[in-house]
């Protein structure tokens with residue numbers, strides 16, 4: 001029987017994949033299921049990216065990219081195709097968070113978060129999406145948050161705005177690329193700990209426990225295990241009839 005979740009022969013690019021984050025774990029999950037993986041992150045993250053590449057098998061490659069730059073995203077797409085001959089799966093885990101009250105948030109702060117999280121998502125979707133569509137098959141997985149359609153108790157107005165926008169970028173691209181055999185979905189994690197983004201919560205055990213108890217499962221997401229299954233589903237032939245969806249990987253947080 002064909003294994004619907006087998007990624008053998010597929011080439012996946014994972015952006016925002018420096019070691020220690022969700023991107024690293026997602027890259028490893030795709031490699032474990034047979035994909036050849038290209039990992040990418042900002043210049044300056046070479047050492048952490050090399051760690052991820054080493055965990056993704058002998059064929060993996062590492063690339064610098066800035067998702068806010070058209071030239072850089074195009075160069076990444078060219079480099080992945082030059083290295084591996086094709087690209088089938090694109091995971092964009094690049095993101096920034098700004099934990100700051102609105103009165104202390106400048107317009108420049110707001111726009112910087114929007115540029116990485118929203119413009120970056122749209123640009124990666126456009127540049128890779130058109131290539132996938134030309135090939136007639138593809139999977140794009142964006143990363144939003146459990147706060148995609150609500151806000152949380154912590155002041156993060158730019159982050160909340162940006163992650164809501166990721167949802168409709170996802171749906172828009174899904175609607176335009178669907179007829180070409182490309183699905184576009186988003187994963188919405190609750191609090192996965194620890195990553196570079198959530199590590200500061202380690203100084204606040206009460207808040208961490210509050211986040212854990214806010215879920216139905218009574219625990220935080222484990223970056224090592226809890227994302228792999230949903231991601232592989234969305235990257236695989238097994239999700240052929242799922243597109244434009246937000247898949248909450250949140251221990252039940254959003255279902256209360």
Ligand SMILES: NC(=O)c1ccc[n+]([C@@H]2O[C@H](COP(=O)([O-])OP(=O)(O)OC[C@H]3O[C@@H](n4cnc5c(N)ncnc54)[C@H](O)[C@@H]3O)[C@@H](O)[C@H]2O)c1
Nearest residue numbers: 016018021022042066067094095145189191192195196197
């Ligand atoms: N960790 C969580 O609990 C959690 C929860 C919900 C959503 N998320 C989302 O998951 C994604 C990954 O988060 P994480 O916790 O692993 O954080 P992280 O900080 O470890 O990873 C984000 C990565 O994005 C990269 N990046 C930032 N700007 C970039 C740019 N312009 N171009 C290319 N790469 C860039 C960073 O270098 C970093 O490696 C983010 O989109 C985040 O919003 C995380």
